[in-house]
Amino acid sequence: MGLPGMLSPARIIAQNEASPWGVLALCFIFLWLKRKQVWDGMQPGISFVFIPIGLVITTGTLLVPFSADYLVFQVLLVWLGVFTIFFGRAARIPFIFLAIYGFTISFPLVIQRFAGDIYTQTVIVPLKWFLNVLGYPFTAEGQWLNLITSKGDLIWVAVTVACAGPSTMGVFLAIFALMMLDMPLPPKKAAWLFLFGVVGTGTQNLIRVSILMMTAYYLGEKAMWIAHSWTIYLLFPLWYLLFAYIYFRQFGRQKRVENQPSTSQGGAN
Secondary structure (H helix, E strand, O other): OOHHHHOOHHHHHOOOOHHHHHHHHHHHHHHHHOHHHHHHHOOOOOOOOOHHHHHHHHHHHHHOOOOOOOHHHHHHHHHHHHHHHHHHHHHHHHHHHHHHHHHHHHHHHHHHHHOHHHHHHHHHHHHHHHHHHOOOOEEEEOOEEEEEOOOOOEEEEEOOOHHHOHHHHHHHHHHHHHHHHHOOOOHHHHHHHHHHHHHHHHHHHHHHHHHHHHHHHHHOHHHHHHHHHHHHHHHHHHHHHHHHHHHHHHHHHHHHHHHOOOOOOOOOO
16 A cells, blocks of 8 residues: 555544544644754754765665555655765654654564563453443353343453554553653652552553443444444543543652752751
């Protein structure tokens, strides 16, 4: 699939396909906000220190076969290599943002390649417990979910690694990195918020899969697949709005503490 196909609305709106584009858009927004720093680094003249770095990035990217999963990333990487040749250290900030975007598209593929079964069970095991506690006729065999609907129909659904939510987790990690770059928090507070965000992102995906199974129970398999197409675009943004609100509050408190005038006791008469 070429670049025009990847940019088609049908592919972007498809399941999970919009997530990397959202992160890429945020990276461009943050890059625009940092434009003065990039401009300040664009010293006149070519730096011979950065020429080989830019050449390695450009030629290395062009020599690697283009992949549909990384096509946009590879095109941007070529431009970054050329930018590095001419502007040297000014490429540092664009490189950071491109690395964040690259992580977003790579994280689900890495999970699928090396930890697919384990990651899938992080959803299936708590889902089975949760639905059984609620009294739904639900069993699990490996990656297959077995559900008897309210009308007595039997539904088998395979939970793949994509259903376990590595894409939304990758998006959360990327956006958290962007927020830390622009609005850094103290390490201890950042670590607690990061842990809270990881747990919350996993929980919202568990809620999503639970909603799908309940939809299948009450409304049937066809309704479940309809819900499968839009729930991710509803639940994750709502969850991240909550997380962003908490993050901004913590950042605001930190800034107020830093801006408080220091007081000292005693003094010269």
